[in-house]
Amino acid sequence: MKRTSLKDIAERVGVSTALVSYVLNNKKEGRISKSVAARIRETAEALNYRTNQIAKGLKTSKTMTIGLVLADISNPFSSAVARVIEDAANELQYTVLFGSADENPDRFRRLVDIFRDRQVDGLILLPPNGVGEDIRRLYAQRVPFVQFDRYYPASPGNVVALDNFAAARDATSLLLSKGRQRIGLIAFESQLYHLHQRKLGYQQAHLQLGLTPDPSLIAELGVHQLERTVPAAIDNLISKGVDGLFFVSNTLSAIALRHLNQLPIRVPDDLSVVSFDENELLDLFYAPLTYVSQPLEAMGQKALELLLACMENPQQISRIHFPATLVKRRSA
Amino acid sequence: MKRTSLKDIAERVGVSTALVSYVLNNKKEGRISKSVAARIRETAEALNYRTNQIAKGLKTSKTMTIGLVLADISNPFSSAVARVIEDAANELQYTVLFGSADENPDRFRRLVDIFRDRQVDGLILLPPNGVGEDIRRLYAQRVPFVQFDRYYPASPGNVVALDNFAAARDATSLLLSKGRQRIGLIAFESQLYHLHQRKLGYQQAHLQLGLTPDPSLIAELGVHQLERTVPAAIDNLISKGVDGLFFVSNTLSAIALRHLNQLPIRVPDDLSVVSFDENELLDLFYAPLTYVSQPLEAMGQKALELLLACMENPQQISRIHFPATLVKRRSA
DNA sequence: ATTACTTGTTTAAACGATTAAACAAATTGA
DNA sequence: TCAATTTGTTTAATCGTTTAAACAAGTAAT
Numbered sequence: 001m002k003r004t005s006l007k008d009i010a011e012r013v014g015v016s017t018a019l020v021s022y023v024l025n026n027k028k029e030g031r032i033s034k035s036v037a038a039r040i041r042e043t044a045e046a047l048n049y050r051t052n053q054i055a056k057g058l059k060t061s062k063t064m065t066i067g068l069v070l071a072d073i074s075n076p077f078s079s080a081v082a083r084v085i086e087d088a089a090n091e092l093q094y095t096v097l098f099g100s101a102d103e104n105p106d107r108f109r110r111l112v113d114i115f116r117d118r119q120v121d122g123l124i125l126l127p128p129n130g131v132g133e134d135i136r137r138l139y140a141q142r143v144p145f146v147q148f149d150r151y152y153p154a155s156p157g158n159v160v161a162l163d164n165f166a167a168a169r170d171a172t173s174l175l176l177s178k179g180r181q182r183i184g185l186i187a188f189e190s191q192l193y194h195l196h197q198r199k200l201g202y203q204q205a206h207l208q209l210g211l212t213p214d215p216s217l218i219a220e221l222g223v224h225q226l227e228r229t230v231p232a233a234i235d236n237l238i239s240k241g242v243d244g245l246f247f248v249s250n251t252l253s254a255i256a257l258r259h260l261n262q263l264p265i266r267v268p269d270d271l272s273v274v275s276f277d278e279n280e281l282l283d284l285f286y287a288p289l290t291y292v293s294q295p296l297e298a299m300g301q302k303a304l305e306l307l308l309a310c311m312e313n314p315q316q317i318s319r320i321h322f323p324a325t326l327v328k329r330r331s332a
Numbered sequence: 333m334k335r336t337s338l339k340d341i342a343e344r345v346g347v348s349t350a351l352v353s354y355v356l357n358n359k360k361e362g363r364i365s366k367s368v369a370a371r372i373r374e375t376a377e378a379l380n381y382r383t384n385q386i387a388k389g390l391k392t393s394k395t396m397t398i399g400l401v402l403a404d405i406s407n408p409f410s411s412a413v414a415r416v417i418e419d420a421a422n423e424l425q426y427t428v429l430f431g432s433a434d435e436n437p438d439r440f441r442r443l444v445d446i447f448r449d450r451q452v453d454g455l456i457l458l459p460p461n462g463v464g465e466d467i468r469r470l471y472a473q474r475v476p477f478v479q480f481d482r483y484y485p486a487s488p489g490n491v492v493a494l495d496n497f498a499a500a501r502d503a504t505s506l507l508l509s510k511g512r513q514r515i516g517l518i519a520f521e522s523q524l525y526h527l528h529q530r531k532l533g534y535q536q537a538h539l540q541l542g543l544t545p546d547p548s549l550i551a552e553l554g555v556h557q558l559e560r561t562v563p564a565a566i567d568n569l570i571s572k573g574v575d576g577l578f579f580v581s582n583t584l585s586a587i588a589l590r591h592l593n594q595l596p597i598r599v600p601d602d603l604s605v606v607s608f609d610e611n612e613l614l615d616l617f618y619a620p621l622t623y624v625s626q627p628l629e630a631m632g633q634k635a636l637e638l639l640l641a642c643m644e645n646p647q648q649i650s651r652i653h654f655p656a657t658l659v660k661r662r663s664a
Numbered sequence: 665a666t667t668a669c670t671t672g673t674t675t676a677a678a679c680g681a682t683t684a685a686a687c688a689a690a691t692t693g694a
Numbered sequence: 695t696c697a698a699t700t701t702g703t704t705t706a707a708t709c710g711t712t713t714a715a716a717c718a719a720g721t722a723a724t
Binding site for chain 2: 050051052053054055057058063065073074076078079080082083086090095096097098099100113114115116117118119254257258261279280281283284285286
């Protein structure tokens with residue numbers, strides 16, 4: 001069954017499509033006769049008219065669609081992001097196209113292209129490693145976009161992210177304040193700026209107490225085979241006598257908890273633990289984990305806000321950093 | 333910067349847009365002169381041409397987009413579904429529009445309308461309670477769609493789902509085969525067919541051993557305030573002397589595990605436990621949970637396959653039920 | 665040499681909307 | 695009464711593609 005178009009309504013009522021369009025969009029407010037307007041609205045209702053957004057988009061070059069490129073949808077953090085972005089977008093009558101780059105630069109580029117081919121009005125990006133040049137190009141081409149959670153500081157463009165440095169510093173400080181002396185850091189060898197900031201925060205926490213962080217207590221893992229490398233790193237750090245551990249992501253802590261669960265070592269008595277980001281898992285661990293929490297809803301709304309501003313005026317860009325909250329529970 | 337259009341290329345090369353379109357779509361294979369075709373391709377490349385899918389979609393009424401309405405994106409099961417659908421769709425050059433109905437029929441209807449306004453080529457739906465009539469209407473209107481995971485058996489249309497009856501029956505049978513006599517069922521009071529099937533499967537497992545399931549061991553909870561009602565239901569069942577528990581969803585078991593974790597009762601010695609669907613949580617519990625696993629990738633691919641078939645020919649519909657796998661671990 | 669294909673390309677309508685500009689009729693003002 | 699204005703509506707171009715049909719020029723066949 002073909003959908004009804006403006007033309008169908010126009011024919012039925014005996015007017016031009018222009019008039020129908022004006023009525024249905026509440027344009028030319030004062031000038032249209034009440035009676036015709038009413039008849040148009042009635043038949044639109046009767047024929048169950050809904051505007052064809054594709055046609056409208058072609059004419060107006062506004063598709064009311066935004067593209068969301070997630071880093072890796074299998075990470076629960078991604079679905080949390082998806083949810084807040086979708087909510088914020090719907091609020092503003094936008095629909096979200098989405099895809100997951102799976103931390104792969106080629107997939108990232110492909111998704112961005114696909115979304116642009118579909119004329120999205122803007123993009124929200126969680127870019128993987130190695131796409132700094134692409135971000136720069138997007139900016140040069142005046143494509144409205146916002147980097148979310150992670151970003152390339154050397155490339156221009158809007159950013160909504162956590163203050164990762166402060167968050168990591170505070171998390172580490174908490175461990176230090178509990179009298180922990182040798183704090184292991186489980187991090188990624190990734191070049192991503194936000195992850196780097198977390199390492200720096202960890203170091204800063206030591207420095208500001210006049211301590212020198214021991215580099216041998218920092219494990220930097222590749223993204224692959226974490227199931228194997230995380231437990232190994234933990235064992236190694238424990239053999240070096242750590243009394244605290246800080247995980248820079250929920251992926252790491254999820255695997256870590258499974259391992260710690262089987263170890264004779266006791267949390268928090270023998271070992272204090274702090275993690276980044278939420279995860280149901282953290283609750284179930286025998287010592288509910290202390291973690292760094294991100295104000296995601298606020299961040300999502302802000303991202304949409306910046307995106308809309310940037311659609312209006314591509315020059316105007318900002319970088320917003322939100323403060324994290326340290327949720328203190330039993331593990332530290 | 334305006335994107336380059338067919339017209340730009342046509343002007344540059346000095347031919348009509350029609351010819352450019354033919355070349356770029358590899359139509360009229362034999363008839364176009366090699367040299368012109370080459371020049372067109374070169375300039376397309378040089379000008380970085382990418383086809384405007386909105387315009388193409390308007391003309392061809394194929395947008396190469398499918399709409400995915402999730403039940404509730406905050407459930408990890410939803411993100412797993414999102415992932416497999418996105419993968420299957422990308423494989424076939426489709427892009428996925430998505431939204432979460434949050435188990436709310438109005439939101440569901442709104443999302444379906446929005447997607448249809450955007451002329452999606454088809455829909456994949458995880459419908460909430462109370463939209464059977466809407467499903468029926470979609471079918472009557474020849475909108476291509478596939479119900480995924482959950483469905484309305486009384487409404488016509490494609491279905492890709494688990495064989496929930498058999499899965500629940502087998503899970504319960506496992507508990508019975510371990511000598512458990514009083515098996516509690518933690519379920520939803522939902523009218524959703526797939527959840528109902530799980531209850532029936534639980535009963536069937538008893539019946540086929542000549543046992544009569546005790547109705548007082550079945551807890552049917554409302555979807556809200558599970559954080560409160562699940563622990564209460566567990567306490568109640570334990571007071572009734574259950575020695576086995578079957579949770580019909582991962583949401584239930586996640587909350588349950590947190591509670592069981594604090595109880596003096598030991599799993600599996602005092603209580604055997606089986607859950608539906610995967611969840612990292614299930615691994616971390618001191619007795620890794622035995623659970624019902626769905627072949628999601630295969631299901632996602634099948635869903636896309638049915639959807640495409642149904643776009644070709646809206647009459648042709650099928651209902652496919654996949655068998656579950658019971659992953660046996662320590663909890664039962 | 666005329667007809668009949670082939671080959672290579674263009675014309676023009678269409679998809680379903682939007683919107684500036686034109687138009688006709690009714691109303692107002694002087 | 696006639697010009698000026700207001701009111702209500704239509705015309706027609708446009709967005710960027712696709713595609714059937716028309717066309718012109720060249721080649722082959724009779």
